[in-house]
Amino acid sequence: MSVALRLAVTPPLATAPMLAALRSHTVAGLERHDAATGTHVRSVRGRHGPAVVAIRPRPAAEHVPVRIDADRRDLPEVEQLVRRWLDLDAEPAVIDAALGADPQLAPMVADRPGLRVLGTTDWFDTAVQTVLGQQVSVAAAATFAGRLVARYGDPGSGDMRCFPTPERLAAADADEVQGAVGLTRARVRTVLALARAAADGLDPAEPVRFRTDLAALPGIGPWTVDYLAVRVLGDRDAYPAGDLVLRRALGVGSAREATARARQWSPWRAYAAFHLWTHAAYGSSSP
Numbered sequence: 001m002s003v004a005l006r007l008a009v010t011p012p013l014a015t016a017p018m019l020a021a022l023r024s025h026t027v028a029g030l031e032r033h034d035a036a037t038g039t040h041v042r043s044v045r046g047r048h049g050p051a052v053v054a055i056r057p058r059p060a061a062e063h064v065p066v067r068i069d070a071d072r073r074d075l076p077e078v079e080q081l082v083r084r085w086l087d088l089d090a091e092p093a094v095i096d097a098a099l100g101a102d103p104q105l106a107p108m109v110a111d112r113p114g115l116r117v118l119g120t121t122d123w124f125d126t127a128v129q130t131v132l133g134q135q136v137s138v139a140a141a142a143t144f145a146g147r148l149v150a151r152y153g154d155p156g157s158g159d160m161r162c163f164p165t166p167e168r169l170a171a172a173d174a175d176e177v178q179g180a181v182g183l184t185r186a187r188v189r190t191v192l193a194l195a196r197a198a199a200d201g202l203d204p205a206e207p208v209r210f211r212t213d214l215a216a217l218p219g220i221g222p223w224t225v226d227y228l229a230v231r232v233l234g235d236r237d238a239y240p241a242g243d244l245v246l247r248r249a250l251g252v253g254s255a256r257e258a259t260a261r262a263r264q265w266s267p268w269r270a271y272a273a274f275h276l277w278t279h280a281a282y283g284s285s286s287p
Contacts, residue, residue: 001071006063008088019033019038023040028142028149030146040054052158054068069157092113095271116274127232128164134219148181149161152180164195170199174189193217207235226240249276249277
């Protein structure tokens with residue numbers, strides 16, 4: 001079933017950085033991005049089968065046009081997935097007023113009012129892609145993820161594919177994954193450990209245990225845990241203080257200094273981090 005929806009959003013909505021981030025992280029087979037029309041298409045899993053969502057956000061609008069192709073029983077849940085993914089329930093006036101009071105952040109907030117924190121449509125997908133992105137470029141991470149989807153993903157709707165399930169990856173041979181995707185042995189070990197943990201019940205619905213269990217996995221450090229707290233748990237005060245790009249943008253040399261600098265941004269430190277990342281990656285892109 002295909003439906004066209006207009007998802008309500010409180011303006012402003014900083015669409016340029018949102019689309020730029022989606023474009024740069026696009027995974028072949030799982031997603032398509034059309035820069036000319038500002039449309040992003042993504043395959044997701046519904047409870048009753050694969051689904052595809054197409055979004056076309058506009059900066060001044062009070063609605064985000066979305067098309068969902070899914071089993072009709074999955075439509076309400078997929079709609080909510082899209083809302084969380086795009087952070088459509090944020091209150092930009094409150095957040096921008098708080099962060100705009102900081103001299104360093106003020107020009108960024110003025111440049112990109114209504115900046116959203118991108119979430120996820122599938123926590124395991126986002127967690128694996130985060131691991132794949134450790135110590136490599138965004139483009140390289142997207143390439144690795146595309147190979148993973150091509151080899152281990154399931155058929156989706158139309159010509160799209162769904163991200164591999166934890167069970168599928170947990171059962172995969174390490175040498176085969178390394179050969180098919182091109183990862184280092186250490187990165188394969190982390191991906192498979194994450195898959196086994198997810199298959200065994202690792203669940204973001206229990207945030208404290210989720211963070212603890214993540215940190216116990218090989219190759220998962222504080223940065224990955226904090227980043228996934230932002231993207232997966234929706235913790236708007238989570239803050240990956242150890243992030244190198246973040247520290248450079250702040251002009252500090254350590255995670256401790258980055259944490260101290262961010263103290264006044266609570267409870268919106270995740271938005272501050274996205275402003276700093278966006279500024280570093282996309283400059284002064286307009287809304």
